[in-house]
Amino acid sequence: MIQIQKFKNYFKVLLVIFSVFFITGPVLAAQINLISDIETINVGQKFWLDIMIDPAGEDINALEGVVNYPHDKLSLVNVNDGNSIINLWIKKPDIKNNQAVFSGIIPGGFSGVLSPFYSGAAAGKVISLQFLVTKGGEIKVDLDNLQVLLNNGLGTAINTDVQAFEIVPTENIITFSSREEVTDFEAPEAFSFQIVKDKSIFENKYILIFNTQDKGSGIDHYEVQEGQRGFVIAQSPYLLKNQHLDEQIVVKAIDRAGNERISRVGPPRHRTFLEKYGRYCLVLLIIIMLFLSYFLKKYIKNNKD
């Protein structure tokens, strides 16, 4: 009798497991792996970590997350988004603030990387991060607030399975080097920029829209020059200082290896003489009128006398 009761208890547990498993629906989970080629590391050394995603047969088009790492033991020193599956970045990891938040989209979707060298689709790289080990002790790098959304027009989130990276820095390692530093001699891809205005942003003023890719080391930043002013670091959309658009505009894309690609347009429009010097003409006209009225009054007064 006791055995039957025990079995019933086991059976109930099994039933609950089955119910949870089936009722909630076993959605295929996108597999995200944090991968490094290192097996050992010491304090004071750097290593690269790749965030790879395998959508497991799903078609995804947006993802974001926060790389969670021990800030007292690791320092984020470099980022490489060259060769990323992300085409348009909303947020990139910020080295200056030691924050590794990433967010971006893949218009059209991503369901794995094809190649003539294998059948099926392989995982794609999201981003690579380089860390400096600043202190000993167990290190774990993981992802928080991870969202992976389906390319279905609804932005449906899918389950994710994250494989964190763990390592314990060891002592007495004299030399070690993780991955060769990227030797990127190629400039970012050629690009053009658009000058537009829209009532939704910047009070309907003219803005610059630009974006390009760099397969080697990734885009580090953009710079914009208007007319004879100096280059300034800029992000798209960029509010133009010269809303008259009568000066040359240059946009420079610089990759993380320092290679540059420049795109420029001559003055998008030429102001007429009156548009350009109208206010000066008006001031001059007023001054002339004042002089004339002064001399006219004086002339009339002299004639009366």
Next chain:
Amino acid sequence: MFTKLSKINKLILIISLGLFLIYPNFFIIADSVNISVTVTICGNDILETGEDCDTSKLDGQSCTSQGFDSGTLTCATNCNFDTSQCIASSCGNNIQESGESCDGSDLAGETCVSQGFDSGTLTCDASCTSFNTTQCQTDGGGGGGGGGTYVPPAPVEASVTFSGRAYPLSEVLILKDAQIVVTTIADQDANFLTTLSNLAFGNYTFSLYTEDINGRRSSPFTFSIYVSSGAQISIGNIFISPSIDIDKSQVKQGDNIVIFGQTTPESEVTILVNSEVPHFASISSDDDGIYLHNFNTAVLERGDHITKSKTHLDGEVSNYSEVISFVVGDVNVFKEVDDDGPCAKSDVNKDGRVNLVDFSIFAYWYGKASPPAHVDLNDDNIINLVDFSIMAFCWTG
């Protein structure tokens, strides 16, 4: 012990085990991704579709089979035959003739200088198809050496050739990493072929779509591929899905709803209308690729439904088209242009395209409080990743 379990428990156990066994087929809650293309690469020493040859694989061909008298046939880097080392019978008569660059002493007026050198003696190679510049010299001064800066090797650029089926005479747009980079026009049979050159090695996301005669867009055919340095990759068998539309947004139960669109000519189109039981209809497209089907809604229950279509031709199958929604109700309501759908809203600046400009407007409002209603695609009063995902789905480049 099993016999001592209650009948209800037995039943639950059997059902659970049954569900467990059929689990892979029963619990599919999302469409799996179906990318079916032929990927070939020139330079892998494997003779593949569309290649004359590949490295050492000459498909049994030789100089004589190519119309020459003797010589060595080789394979060029673009996987076409290289006949520069093949010799025609007229080669060797010291007269430069058609098909020859030179012949013995007849150099067709060329010299080392005209070949880009400073001095020396230009000769003709034995095949009469190219010059021998080994005795040409470039003035360089002597001596020196040592030190200097490292000059990186010139990058070997790759190319990707796309081929497949669209709609007759339709414009096929090809996006590379979300930007339109090339367009081509399909022929009368809906076949298209185009090549994208000067690619650095790396991962690329390519997306292809077309528009039918009435401006309806197909679903994009998207894939990511790794392009290795100098590779000449062919992506074949791309089958762009049909366009699709309906005549009514609401149809009176029992009345017909017209489902129509365009695809490859004279092909079989399968139309799926979902219900408690999915309904399939199979029709043929005409010479212009147009298909039209009157679907009787008597078999559908009242409520929301969707329809989509795909094309079969010569053993190849396209992906499913865009999904179109309609309602089965009490009255007929003819379909109007949807200006308030997510894709219409994604085109924030209303220029007819969803592209970088719209992305930039979304990026401006990302995470900010109180974004304008027309930018908030899912009406949750914040611009977040979901809005970007909806926009990415509607992307046209």
